[in-house]
Amino acid sequence: MKKTLLAGLLxxxxxxxxAEARDQIRIVGSSTVFPFSxxxxxxxxxxxxxxxPIVESTGSGGGLKLFCAGIGEGHPxxxxxxxRIKAKEVETCAKNGVGDVVEVKVGYDGIVLANSRDTxxxxxxxxxxxxxxxxxxxxxxxxxxxxxxxxxxxxxTWKDVNPALPDVRVEVLGPxxxxxxxxxxVELAMEGGCKTFKGLKAMKKADxxxxxxxxxxxxxxxxxxxxxxxDNLIVQKLTTNPRALGIFxxxxxxxxxxxxxxxxxxxxxxEFEEIAAGNYPVSRALFFYVKKAHIxxxxxxxxxxxxxxNEATWGPDGYLADKGLIPMSDDERKEWSASSNGLQNLSM
Amino acid sequence: MIDRQSSPSETxxxxxxxxxxxxxxFRIYGIxxxxxxxxxxxxxxxxxxxxxIGAISQTEIALDVTLDESVLGLSDARDRETLSKANYRxxxxxxxxxxxxxxxxxxxxRRALMKLVSVGAGFELRNLVLExxxxxxxxxxxxxxxxxxxDMLMKGATARDSGxxxxxxxxxxxxxxxEGRIRSAFNWRFFTSGDxxxxxxxxILGAIAGSFFALITCLVLSFPLGVMTAIYLEEFAPRNRWTxxxxxxxxxxxxxxxxxxxxxxxxxxxGFMGLTRSAPLVGGMxxxxxxxxxxxxxxxxxxxxxxxxxxxAAIGLGxxxxxxxxxxxxxxxxxxxxxxxxxxxxxxxxxxxPLIMIGMVAFIVDMPQGLLDPxxxxxxxxxxxxxxxxxxxxxxxxxxxxxxxxxxxIMNLTAVILRRRFERRW
Numbered sequence: 033m034k035k036t037l038l039a040g041l042l043x044x045x046x047x048x049x050x051a052e053a054r055d056q057i058r059i060v061g062s063s064t065v066f067p068f069s070x071x072x073x074x075x076x077x078x079x080x081x082x083x084x085p086i087v088e089s090t091g092s093g094g095g096l097k098l099f100c101a102g103i104g105e106g107h108p109x110x111x112x113x114x115x116r117i118k119a120k121e122v123e124t125c126a127k128n129g130v131g132d133v134v135e136v137k138v139g140y141d142g143i144v145l146a147n148s149r150d151t152x153x154x155x156x157x158x159x160x161x162x163x164x165x166x167x168x169x170x171x172x173x174x175x176x177x178x179x180x181x182x183x184x185x186x187x188x189t190w191k192d193v194n195p196a197l198p199d200v201r202v203e204v205l206g207p208x209x210x211x212x213x214x215x216x217x218v219e220l221a222m223e224g225g226c227k228t229f230k231g232l233k234a235m236k237k238a239d240x241x242x243x244x245x246x247x248x249x250x251x252x253x254x255x256x257x258x259x260x261x262x263d264n265l266i267v268q269k270l271t272t273n274p275r276a277l278g279i280f281x282x283x284x285x286x287x288x289x290x291x292x293x294x295x296x297x298x299x300x301x302x303e304f305e306e307i308a309a310g311n312y313p314v315s316r317a318l319f320f321y322v323k324k325a326h327i328x329x330x331x332x333x334x335x336x337x338x339x340x341x342n343e344a345t346w347g348p349d350g351y352l353a354d355k356g357l358i359p360m361s362d363d364e365r366k367e368w369s370a371s372s373n374g375l376q377n378l379s380m
Numbered sequence: 381m382i383d384r385q386s387s388p389s390e391t392x393x394x395x396x397x398x399x400x401x402x403x404x405x406f407r408i409y410g411i412x413x414x415x416x417x418x419x420x421x422x423x424x425x426x427x428x429x430x431x432x433i434g435a436i437s438q439t440e441i442a443l444d445v446t447l448d449e450s451v452l453g454l455s456d457a458r459d460r461e462t463l464s465k466a467n468y469r470x471x472x473x474x475x476x477x478x479x480x481x482x483x484x485x486x487x488x489x490r491r492a493l494m495k496l497v498s499v500g501a502g503f504e505l506r507n508l509v510l511e512x513x514x515x516x517x518x519x520x521x522x523x524x525x526x527x528x529x530x531d532m533l534m535k536g537a538t539a540r541d542s543g544x545x546x547x548x549x550x551x552x553x554x555x556x557x558x559e560g561r562i563r564s565a566f567n568w569r570f571f572t573s574g575d576x577x578x579x580x581x582x583x584i585l586g587a588i589a590g591s592f593f594a595l596i597t598c599l600v601l602s603f604p605l606g607v608m609t610a611i612y613l614e615e616f617a618p619r620n621r622w623t624x625x626x627x628x629x630x631x632x633x634x635x636x637x638x639x640x641x642x643x644x645x646x647x648x649x650x651g652f653m654g655l656t657r658s659a660p661l662v663g664g665m666x667x668x669x670x671x672x673x674x675x676x677x678x679x680x681x682x683x684x685x686x687x688x689x690x691x692x693a694a695i696g697l698g699x700x701x702x703x704x705x706x707x708x709x710x711x712x713x714x715x716x717x718x719x720x721x722x723x724x725x726x727x728x729x730x731x732x733x734p735l736i737m738i739g740m741v742a743f744i745v746d747m748p749q750g751l752l753d754p755x756x757x758x759x760x761x762x763x764x765x766x767x768x769x770x771x772x773x774x775x776x777x778x779x780x781x782x783x784x785x786x787x788x789x790i791m792n793l794t795a796v797i798l799r800r801r802f803e804r805r806w
Contacts, residue, residue, distance in 0.1 A: 054656075056754070058657070063767070066743070067577065067768065067769060070577050070743040071577040073743065073745070074576060074577050074578075074743075074745055077745055077746070078503055081461075083746060084744075084745040084746050086658060086739075086742050086743070086744055086754045087742060087743040088658075088739055088741065088742040088743075089741065089742070089743075089764075089767075106650070106654060106657070261767075262766060262767055263767070263769070264766060264767065264768075264769070264774070281769075283769045284769045286769070287769045287770060287771055288771070289542075289543060289544065290538065290539065290542030290543055290544060349491065351499070354495075355577070355769075356769060
């Protein structure tokens with residue numbers, strides 16, 4: 033084994049010298065931003081004289097890790113993220129010489145709870161979502177921290193959760209814990225519902241760890257089914273099982289609007305306009321980050337930013353909207369376009 | 381069988397029918413097991429087949445385009461650069477406007493109308509003009525790809541009343557169909573282009589090229605290394621603790637999950653040796669590490685299958701051990717070695733896990749021209765398409781699976797044929 037490895041190494045070294053200077057943008061990061069980023073990359077490659085950028089889908093965290101690993105040809109120029117960069121990641125970046133980073137906010141993505149059109153549409157509140165999916169729920173009203181005891185989630189049907197909901201067993205197909213969509217769902221929907229209990233909300237200050245455990249943990253008794261990273265799979269399962277609800281990104285609902293319907297959350301339906309206006313509560317911002325040190329070294333980065341922040345790309349009538357991206361408001365777009373094309377440094 | 385000498389005892393006779401029944405049952409179990417496996421295989425292949433067959437055709441729309449200089453935004457210059465930057469989309473829009481004059485006034489209608497045609501239409505027109513700049517100024521009829529949604533509608537995958545089309549759009553499509561401007565053509569784009577975010581433009585050739593380059597690298601590395609290792613271990617190495625250790629390690633390596641080889645590739649080929657990310661060269665090297673144990677084990681097995689008498693006869697006649705090896709044992713073992721290598725290659729062709737780590741799971745539009753150009757691979761392409769929200773990608777995914785299966789069947793068939801034709805039995 034040793035021998036073969038060594039020989040393999042030698043063979044590799046012999047060709048390593050051929051690697052040449054990079055003339056192609058390299059993008060890594062979030063799988064949520066991937067469909068949008070690739071669409072822009074393809075247009076950019078077809079309409080400019082630059083090569084089509086290579087886009088890898090590594091997840092937000094994985095992308096930032098690669099991005100922050102250093103400067104030079106071996107490191108990506110841009111990383112996509114379905115959340116904002118964390119202070120800790122900025123530190124790692126700076127430690128590895130990636131000091132100047134341009135932040136570009138792209139738009140929004142709604143996370144929807146949808147079911148088959150063969151059954152009635154669900155009207156949920158954040159509290160309902162929490163009560164249906166949390167591992168532990170408060171036993172009583174939980175009006176203050178003192179009289180708030182958590183019990184293992186006893187709710188079997190939606191009717192147990194809220195008498196106004198149908199008498200159907202809770203069955204939710206959603207992303208696994210490794211997914212960015214799951215992170216966002218937990219943070220926005222679960223925690224949002226969790227906070228409606230005053231007792232739990234008070235816990236946030238007193239014991240942050242316990243608060244997080246209570247609000248962020250999803251039940252593991254088979255009512256929430258981890259359906260894998262592939263959202264198409266969830267869509268397929270929903271069409272064959274009309275009793276189930278599924279959790280996935282808005283673009284998949286948009287593409288399958290003839291088969292599926294989104295549940296309203298806090299009275300807001302997951303529609304393009306509502307998410308864009310910020311009324312739909314379970315939506316998150318999407319970003320990408322650009323390594324300033326590479327602008328000028330790798331050709332086309334500034335032009336790629338310009339293409340992405342073009343109205344015909346990310347505007348309400350742009351081609352990304354056709355792909356399911358929820359655009360920012362006019363003012364927000366103007367602001368972000370100015371700051372990102374001016375290559376302003378990221379400020380936390 | 382009952383022995384003739386000893387008289388059949390009562391107990392044996394009594395147990396005979398029971399034992400025969402047991403045997404009959406056992407055979408039925410076997411047939412049932414095979415039947416179930418076959419049924420699943422047929423189910424799988426027919427499901428993929430019926431879905432993938434759609435990708436062979438693509439809906440196209442005929443437009444009478446006028447390549448007017450003013451619409452194209454061209455001045456007098458006719459060099460490649462200017463021609464490639466011209467506004468072909470405007471030409472397409474104008475051609476659509478000629479068919480539906482009532483739809484050009486309102487901006488909303490114009491957008492809805494443009495949505496019927498693929499965004500690739502303008503680029504295809506551009507390529508026509510770049511090939512023959514003399515087309516500028518003239519009028520011609522071109523068949524451009526329809527948008528993927530329209531394609532799905534025409535193939536019946538989307539219902540008319542699905543709400544994905546407005547009544548106006550449906551009316552326009554009906555009119556196009558009446559005028560004979562819609563056809564279902566062979567989808568050559570699927571076999572001649574690289575990946576795209578537009579399902580109607582996406583092709584498999586880039587992935588095939590990537591897989592090809594990676595497999596070539598894999599073969600060039602793993603075949604000589606594997607065969608040499610196996611020959612040495614089998615014929616020359618002394619039997620001691622070290623060779624035992626190496627043997628155990630090789631057998632273990634064959635069972636290591638493939639993602640581990642990806643991690644090794646990331647650390648050594650990319651990290652330590654600084655090779656380029658996403659290159660099929662690195663992919664091939666990682667796959668070679670994975671295939672090596674298969675090649676070594678197959679080679680050793682087929683060397684061992686050559687009867688020692690042949691080796692001994694050669695040595696007895698004065699051949700050196702190397703001569704006996706190269707002139708007699710190795711040629712006789714070759715069919716087995718080839719079979720093992722081809723099966724190893726077929727395994728490598730279907731792998732995507734080790735490629736994640738070295739950046740080959742990526743959206744790559746340009747066709748790879750060599751070992752160092754960024755590329756994806758067939759299984760990776762399937763994975764990326766399966767994950768895309770656009771409904772039309774479902775049939776592309778199935779079609780890509782068919783292509784991959786076809787390659788695997790060809791490779792495995794070659795292995796079977798080689799074995800049948802050249803294998804010697806003693």
